[in-house]
Amino acid sequence: MKTTYAAALSAVALIGLAGCVANNPKGAEAIAVESTAAECKVATATATSGNISFNVKNSGDQVTEFYVLADDGLRIIGEVENIAVGASRALTIQAQPGSYFTVCKPGMIGEGIGQTAFTVTGDEIAIDASEEKATQEAVANYTAYTKTQVGELVMGVKALTDAYVAGNDDEARRLFPIARINYERIEPTAEQFGDLDPKIDYRKPGADAEGLEFTGFHRIEADLWNDEAVLNYPDDEVPLLDQTGREALADQLNTDIQALYDQVHSADFVLTLGDITNGAIGLLDEVAAPDGKLPGEEDEFSHTDLYDFYANVEGAEVAFGSVRDIAEAKGAEGAALVAELDAQFKAMKDLLATYGNYDDGFVSYDTVAQDKRNELGAQLNALSEPLAQLTHTVLGVSEG
Numbered sequence: 001m002k003t004t005y006a007a008a009l010s011a012v013a014l015i016g017l018a019g020c021v022a023n024n025p026k027g028a029e030a031i032a033v034e035s036t037a038a039e040c041k042v043a044t045a046t047a048t049s050g051n052i053s054f055n056v057k058n059s060g061d062q063v064t065e066f067y068v069l070a071d072d073g074l075r076i077i078g079e080v081e082n083i084a085v086g087a088s089r090a091l092t093i094q095a096q097p098g099s100y101f102t103v104c105k106p107g108m109i110g111e112g113i114g115q116t117a118f119t120v121t122g123d124e125i126a127i128d129a130s131e132e133k134a135t136q137e138a139v140a141n142y143t144a145y146t147k148t149q150v151g152e153l154v155m156g157v158k159a160l161t162d163a164y165v166a167g168n169d170d171e172a173r174r175l176f177p178i179a180r181i182n183y184e185r186i187e188p189t190a191e192q193f194g195d196l197d198p199k200i201d202y203r204k205p206g207a208d209a210e211g212l213e214f215t216g217f218h219r220i221e222a223d224l225w226n227d228e229a230v231l232n233y234p235d236d237e238v239p240l241l242d243q244t245g246r247e248a249l250a251d252q253l254n255t256d257i258q259a260l261y262d263q264v265h266s267a268d269f270v271l272t273l274g275d276i277t278n279g280a281i282g283l284l285d286e287v288a289a290p291d292g293k294l295p296g297e298e299d300e301f302s303h304t305d306l307y308d309f310y311a312n313v314e315g316a317e318v319a320f321g322s323v324r325d326i327a328e329a330k331g332a333e334g335a336a337l338v339a340e341l342d343a344q345f346k347a348m349k350d351l352l353a354t355y356g357n358y359d360d361g362f363v364s365y366d367t368v369a370q371d372k373r374n375e376l377g378a379q380l381n382a383l384s385e386p387l388a389q390l391t392h393t394v395l396g397v398s399e400g
Helices: 006-012 129-165 169-185 196-201 204-209 217-224 226-232 243-264 273-288 305-328 331-353 370-387 390-395
Strands: 029-035 040-042 046-048 050-058 064-069 076-083 088-095 098-104 113-121
Touching (some): 029 064, 029 098, 040 098, 076 088, 076 273, 088 390, 129 243, 196 217, 217 226, 273 305, 273 370, 273 390, 305 331, 305 370
Antiparallel strands (some): 098 113
């Protein structure tokens, strides 16, 4: 998760992401949730195993998020983020019997408020044998993809930090957006691991809001594009680092990326079908967030946001592709959703390609006029609306 700040809110107001209106998917138990400035009101503390749809209304005064957490209070079972003031969104999960927690996060920062125990009763959910095999294959394939991306990330970050420490700033500037591609493709997975994402990818407002040291990608960015950083933070908040400072920052980023590699390659690393589908949705939320790529806040010094934008879309498409056959097998509704997503992913990538590519580079995002950003936002909406239905379709009951 990235943090937000008030100045960015107006920049994202025009987006109006589709999928923000809560619905009650067929076959899902619907539970009302109200997020306010001080409370996270969940209508009931119990539910029956199966598909559960949390219909979250934001009655507060800040953009908010809603989470379902595992019994340890740390691992994320499902989340819906970037819920605008006055808007509603639905989070659908497939829950087995057990103990969970619900929590809201107004402002999308800090530990959240109203963390409450939530119990799922009933029987274990049975899966059709043929679908179970398809599920196992999808999870295995996507897990392998995730591990591959993190392996490439280790190498890309090492190349970036080597150039940075050596003082080869032109090469480091070239490598900065390239090194981030692998991270952006799997960002929701990376965010599962406690304090790693804050150290690796928080922007300065996020680090300040949570009382953290400003490190990682964006501290290197602030050093490499220091003129831009000084314009944004004129009170000597992001001074140029000396050689010792550069070496310490580079070592820390490499250490944190290696820790991420170790986590996804450990025997304890397990993904579910819901992780994959909700991760796809989360990747597009990362683009549209008030401090995200579409408003131009992610890479505020380098203006390399389009690299991240494209990588998030790529990652979402890979996640969708992993479960595509399962969705298509869900009868006419599933087949129609797959066809729509195929078309909208192509349209989104075709539009982004008009601004460049990884090999030749993307245009600097500060040169993209607001009407063109609106066009990107409209296409993002067109993709996000059907993608918001992916979890329910994949985890739902076949029509056939």
